[in-house]
Amino acid sequence: MSVNIALVTGGSRGLGKNMALAIAKKGLNVIITYNSQKAEADAVVAEIESLGQKAAALQLNVGDATTFDAFYQQVSSVLKEVFNADKFDYLVNNAGIGIHASFAETTIEQFDNLVDIHFKGGFFMTQKALPLLNNGGGIINISTGLARFSTPGYAAYASMKGALETLTKYQAKELGANGIRVNIVAPGAIETDFGGGVVRDNDQVNSFIASQTALGRVGLPDDIGGVVAFLCTDDARWITAQRIEVSGGMFL
Numbered sequence: 001m002s003v004n005i006a007l008v009t010g011g012s013r014g015l016g017k018n019m020a021l022a023i024a025k026k027g028l029n030v031i032i033t034y035n036s037q038k039a040e041a042d043a044v045v046a047e048i049e050s051l052g053q054k055a056a057a058l059q060l061n062v063g064d065a066t067t068f069d070a071f072y073q074q075v076s077s078v079l080k081e082v083f084n085a086d087k088f089d090y091l092v093n094n095a096g097i098g099i100h101a102s103f104a105e106t107t108i109e110q111f112d113n114l115v116d117i118h119f120k121g122g123f124f125m126t127q128k129a130l131p132l133l134n135n136g137g138g139i140i141n142i143s144t145g146l147a148r149f150s151t152p153g154y155a156a157y158a159s160m161k162g163a164l165e166t167l168t169k170y171q172a173k174e175l176g177a178n179g180i181r182v183n184i185v186a187p188g189a190i191e192t193d194f195g196g197g198v199v200r201d202n203d204q205v206n207s208f209i210a211s212q213t214a215l216g217r218v219g220l221p222d223d224i225g226g227v228v229a230f231l232c233t234d235d236a237r238w239i240t241a242q243r244i245e246v247s248g249g250m251f252l
Contacts, residue, residue, distance in 0.1 A: 003053075004137075005088040006232050007031045007075065009062055009125065010095025012041035014192040015142075015224050019092055022225030023232050024048040024055070029083055031075065033060035033095065056082045062095045062121035063113065068128040075132060089137035090232040091129050093122045093164075096142070098194050103155040111156050118160035123167060136179040140231050141168050143186040143243065149251040161186075165243055172241035181240035183231055188247025190219040214249025223248070 006023045010016035011032025020030050021044070030048050034041035034057055041057035048055035056078045060071050079085045096118050099110050126139055133139075143165050146158035165184055172182040189209045191200035198205055199218055210217050227246050230236055 002085065003027065003029050003083075004090065004232070005029045005031065005079070005083055005085060006090040006092060007033075007088050007129070008092040008094055009033045009060065010035070011092075012037050012044055012057065014194055015187065015190065015221050016092075016094040017044050018221035018225035019094060019228040020044060020055075020225075021047060021051070022229035023090075023092075024051045024053040026229045026233055027053070028090070028232060029054040031056050031058065031078060031088065033058050033062075035059070035061055035095070054083055060095070062093075062125060063116040065116070065120055065124040068124055072128050072132060079132070087132050087134045089134045090140065091126060091133065091138075092140045092142070092228060092232075093125055094142045094228075095121070098154075098196075099157055100153045100196075100198075101156070102153055106156045114156050114160050118157070119163045119167075122164050126171065130175075133180065138181040138183070138231060138236070139171060139175070140228055141165075141182070141184040142228075143184045145186055145188040145245060145247045145250050147186060148245065168243070169241050176240065181231075181236070183236075183239060183242045183244060185224070185228055185231070186243055186245040186247070187224050188213070188219050188245070188250040190221060190224065192221060209250070212251055213247070214252055217248065219246070219248055 006028050008020045011020040012034035020032050024030050045055040045057050141164050143161040146154045147161045168184040189199045206218050
């Protein structure tokens with residue numbers, strides 16, 4: 001029986017790294033992408049291999065959709081060389097950045113950057129993946145709790161994620177004929193280096209979020225990866241077009 005393969009964008013650090021490792025622990029092989037930190041990506045590959053799974057890392061800037069055709073040519077080569085496969089099974093659109101700016105002060109450049117990475121990137125990464133995606137596989141998009149509740153400073157960022165949530169439903173509807181499930185996972189505030197590490201490193205922010213969370217603490221990367229990994233298994237075969245918030249019950 002062939003082993004399923006997942007492609008995780010932004011898998012060299014933070015939540016993406018956690019997702020990639022959690023997916024490997026489910027018995028899948030993993031391709032990760034990195035933007036600039038090749039050494040970090042290679043370390044994640046080694047860690048996945050130490051779990052007994054095959055892995056590879058490829059450079060990708062998800063903010064430049066013009067590179068996606070060439071990227072998937074690389075993916076096709078790596079599938080054959082490393083995994084002895086023609087296609088992969090799961091795409092996790094995780095790579096992203098955070099820009100903190102009030103609505104009044106958001107610049108056109110910041111807005112365009114967020115569109116390119118979070119919405120245009122997610123849209124065309126998936127479209128261009130389709131020829132290499134096995135029927136019966138899945139796509140997991142990544143949103144944010146900020147698409148449900150509002151915290152000043154994230155108007156543009158959260159709007160892109162809201163667009164991605166709508167896109168997820170359309171993808172699920174249109175790709176369902178091929179047995180491809182499409183879901184979106186919305187993390188709450190997590191202790192990572194995302195957004196300059198503000199949730200992790202600012203005690204005041206951390207304490208406030210914990211006080212507004214039903215389970216009484218801020219999220220950790222380990223709280224997210226397992227949920228994404230679950231969606232990359234047959235146990236989740238009847239779940240599609242769903243927004244799954246993983247926030248410990250923030251701002252209920």
